[in-house]
Amino acid sequence: MSGRSARLLRAVLVPVIVLVVWEVVSRTGAISAIIMPAPSRVVVRWWDYAASGEMLQDAAGSLYRVLGGFAIGAGLALPLGLLMGAKEWVNQLFDPLLQILRPIPPIAFIPLAILWFGLGNPPAFFLIALGAFFPVLVNTIAGVRHVDAIHLRAARNLGASEWTIFRRVILPSAMPYVLSGMRIGIGVAFIVVIVAEMTAVNQGLGYRILEAREYFWSDKIIAGMITIGIIGLVIDGVMGRISARLLRWHRGLEG
Amino acid sequence: MxxxxxxxxxxxxxxxxxxxxxxxxxxxxxxxxxxxxxxxxxxxxxxxxxxxxxxxxxxxxxxxxxxxxxxxxxxxxxxxRAMVFQEYALFPWMTVAQNVAFGLEVKGRPAPEIRETVDSWLGKLNLLDFRDRFPKDLSGGMRQRVAIARVLAIDAPxxxxxxxxxxxxxxxxxxxxxxxxxxxxxxxxxxxxxxxxxxxxxxxxxxxxxxxxxxxxxxxxxxxxxxxxxxxxxxxxxxxxxxxxxxxxxxxxxxxxxxxxxxxx
Structure with missing residues (x-):
């Protein structure tokens, strides 16, 4: 057997065994279908969920909140991070407050968010923006500070003004950091949206799986979880693609 | 005198x-x-x-x-007083041509003139085939050629x-x-x-x-x-x-x- 097919076989072996055992155990009734519904039932339920159009609506709602909240959070963090990285006095102004707020998980803001913004999209946007804000901020500051001194000297030597240096040297050399901050940020945003929908929004994927629990539809819970997983994978893949495209010059420079 | x-x-x-x-x-x-x-x-x-x-x-x-x-x-x-560094100091996010053009753009030269000057220096240093490559794709010798072209392009005395x-x-x-x-x-x-x-x-x-x-x-x-x-x-x-x-x-x-x-x- 060639190395490749052997590797493929090893890769699928454990998942297939798990699924088969799970199916058999559920079918024999050894475990209640409410605790662990058979995978075949989950697949059927997932298909129903998709075919009814409900999944598309939920996914669209969650995605809308993720992107909206992320745009707000990253949109505030990016300019602030650039300023804090470039100007020490701005850093001294904002750093203490941000250091106090940063360790508080965004989820801990849920009660306040509901008090401030009520229910629905506004508190979700707030929480997601908060979740995306810090990874983008911290990475942007690091990116600006890690600009190579030799590039600054070269630019100055070629007659570049401070503004040109900021725009054409500091900004692009901070880009790898900014983009990895955004990738982390959107991952956090996706976690926060599910929790926000479980508490403050009555729509979306997070709301749907919590709703299914009330009816003991464990097959639908798992179907919803699978959908969440797929969307998370797609978001991360898209972010990876955008990064790779913007950082063509960077590939292979670092691990 | x-x-x-x-x-x-x-x-x-x-x-x-x-x-x-x-x-x-x-x-x-x-x-x-x-x-x-x-x-x-x-x-x-x-x-x-x-x-x-x-x-x-x-x-x-x-x-x-x-x-x-x-x-x-x-x-x-x-x-x-244009400087050539031992570490080349090319901007890795710019292509060869963009690196050479940088000093001219900073000076605010018109685009057609920049293009002409850049291509002329890339030609003189045998870099024309590499004009759209990024520095990471070049050998050390080629990188230093680009750095030299970059300072020659601004015509520093x-x-x-x-x-x-x-x-x-x-x-x-x-x-x-x-x-x-x-x-x-x-x-x-x-x-x-x-x-x-x-x-x-x-x-x-x-x-x-x-x-x-x-x-x-x-x-x-x-x-x-x-x-x-x-x-x-x-x-x-x-x-x-x-x-x-x-x-x-x-x-x-x-x-x-x-x-x-x-x-x-």
Missing amino acids: SAPPAIRVEGVRKVFATGGREVVALDGIDLEVAAGEFVCLLGPSGCGKSTLLNAVAGFSPPTAGRILAGGREVTSPGPD ILLMDEPFGALDALTRRNLQEELLRIWAGSGKTVLFVTHGIEESIFLADRVVVMTYRPGAVKEVVPVTLPRPRDPSSSEFNALEKRVTALVMAEQARHERDERGAPAG
Whole structure:
């Protein structure tokens, strides 16, 4: 057997065994279908969920909140991070407050968010923006500070003004950091949206799986979880693609 | 009547404070480089040759004394004194052509002119096939060609070169040395070239300025009158190399004694 097919076989072996055992155990009734519904039932339920159009609506709602909240959070963090990285006095102004707020998980803001913004999209946007804000901020500051001194000297030597240096040297050399901050940020945003929908929004994927629990539809819970997983994978893949495209010059420079 | 010197270094002293103690990197440096002259600064590491070059570039002002370039006192970096760094210092996010265009864009030149100048220099340095590549895809020798094209494109009257070929293999280095001489010849440009290569300095320079080890000062200025292209295997070249080697080795010995000696220096 060639190395490749052997590797493929090893890769699928454990998942297939798990699924088969799970199916058999559920079918024999050894475990209640409410605790662990058979995978075949989950697949059927997932298909129903998709075919009814409900999944598309939920996914669209969650995605809308993720992107909206992320745009707000990253949109505030990016300019602030650039300023804090470039100007020490701005850093001294904002750093203490941000250091106090940063360790508080965004989820801990849920009660306040509901008090401030009520229910629905506004508190979700707030929480997601908060979740995306810090990874983008911290990475942007690091990116600006890690600009190579030799590039600054070269630019100055070629007659570049401070503004040109900021725009054409500091900004692009901070880009790898900014983009990895955004990738982390959107991952956090996706976690926060599910929790926000479980508490403050009555729509979306997070709301749907919590709703299914009330009816003991464990097959639908798992179907919803699978959908969440797929969307998370797609978001991360898209972010990876955008990064790779913007950082063509960077590939292979670092691990 | 002779033209005013392109670079004039007057009584330059440079003191660095490191870890609570002071190190005199340069002391009492007086040097004149004529317009169109090719001068090498030669010495062991720690002799302050790069410090002097950085002071001329305007990156690091002298503690005392002053430096004039083109008759004006140097207070900051400027495109009249273009620098080529040993580490190339290309912008990795820009293509070869964008790197070479940078200095011209900064000057606000019109786009068609920039394109023409860039392509002309890329052509002269055999880089046209690489114009849209990123620096990471180029070898060290090619990168240094791009860095040279980048400073030549802005047409600076003074070129400052900080061990530009130090990281290259011997063949590539000889190639680039010859190319540099070819471009310099008849260009009227003044070159101040830092190196620790004795052979390199004699191959390139009109005058070799041998520097002393700590504090850095001018030990001796050796004129090289051999006609170009110079043959490093000729007896005249060898005689000169021997003489300069003796000067440098005396300083190298002081450097090594210092390294072995008391850690407090």
